[in-house]
Amino acid sequence: MTYVEYQIYMEAYQIKQIKQQEQLAMQAWLNQGVQATTGSSKNPKPKFKKFTQFFDAQKEIKKVRAEFEECNVSYQEPQLSRNQIIAKRYEEYQKIKERRKLNARNV
Incomplete structure (x- = not known):
């Protein structure tokens, strides 16, 4: 489970x-x-x-x-619109992607 x-x-x-x-x-x-x-x-x-x-x-x-x-x-809390949720998730994705690039350079 x-x-x-x-x-x-x-x-x-x-x-x-x-x-x-x-x-x-x-x-x-x-x-x-x-x-x-x-x-x-x-x-x-x-x-x-x-x-x-x-x-x-x-x-x-x-x-x-x-x-x-x-x-x-x-x-x-006010509910976010669908577009706001997508934009927020995209920003988080970009941050994660950038961290991965930095980690790959340091290795």
């Missing part, structure tokens, strides 16, 4: 764990709907009105995916 395959398996496993946590959290949320209340005993109100206030699965999945993203790119 290559390192990339291992990383994919680890990401999938952690997302699977979040789904299991979500199921457990749903059960706990349903239980708290009966037990956890705020306000007086005459006018009880549920502590969490929405399930996402109790457990936000999408937020947890984004955290896991951010860990496994190449170069740990932030979701808030």
